[in-house]
Amino acid sequence: MNESSLGAIFLDSLLINNFVLSVFLGICPFIGVSNKFETAWRMGVSVIFVILVSSVLAFGTNLLLINFHAEYLRIITYIVIIASTVQLVEMFIKKTSPALFRALGIYLPLITTNCAVLGVALFQTARNYSFAQSVVFALGSSMGFTLALVIMAIIRERLELSDIPGTAKGTALVLMIAGTLSLAFMGFAGMGGGG
């Protein structure tokens, strides 16, 4: 795969290796917050913001850690960065838009344990992305997360009134839809220069 070009990284993280549907990151909010379009959309936007900020911070911190030969502290520092970013975003939203803050409620602090956020930070380190590549990767994968979340929310809103056997209601149904969506997203595999 052509990893060097920014466009390829963006397409790859947004569609081909979609974080939720093919790398399996951020499944918990994907199942938990996808029953309404409104909440799914807001959650998605806050996740995009958190991932972007924490990715930039993680990039800087990683340089610092390498400089001091303290790579073993990577996981700990990343999780602290993410937790503080989430805290910042929480305070920011609370000040600027109390209505949005109330709507997001418990989901906002839960972004800390969204593995997509830590996943972006870890993947960009593991793949030795440059700064520009990291930012594009963070943007693509967080938008991919939001895309999958919103699609799932729309499907679930439609299914609300349909006649589903009781045994399949709930998580099992969400997983089956997710499997089908994942199959559909595999169709993107050929894009971006013969991935």
Added chain:
Amino acid sequence: MAHAHGNAPSPSESMEAFLNGLWKQNPVFVQVLGMCPTLAVTNSARNAAAMGLATIFVLVCSNTLISLVRKLVQKQVRIATYILIIATFVTMVDYIIKAVSVDVYKALGPFIALIVVNCIILGRAEAFASKNSVGKSILDGLGMGLGFAIALFCLGGVREILGAGTLFGVSLFGPNFQPWVLFLLPSGGFFTLAGWLLIFTWWKERKKRMAEAQQ
């Protein structure tokens, strides 16, 4: 399993703490927690087993330490403390796996580091280890960890048998087997887990119906 939840005094509370995680409150099939590693690393039985072992280790260690320091930690900073403790043990596991088997390390990749954000571990720290004695917390960690590992194995086994016709790399059906590759692909993970959940829900509903019929 038949006794009423919480009313009847159990023969041994510690045993209860252990069995709870193993079956009645199974983290994957009942509580639906820790979905990301469950789906991502279960494309073969070996990866599933490695992930299960790593999670058991982190869960038992973090439960022990958190239970030990539970009276020293201020309420406001407890989550941050728990996360730091968990991250420390995950770093240890990360280096141990790298030292033991490079193959497994490559197959699991960043998912070892992602054990930090496995909700099961933080969930047990908050819900059990911060309120109970060390002994019980260790048993709880063991039970939950084993329950998680068994669930991973159920998924990994099914996916490897159907998707590659092997189990732990050993061929089961001979050379004429046509592998069902779908099950090794990401969507296979979703479908397998959905299948297990369907079986469990169906079984629970059947038990409920039979209990009602007896009355």
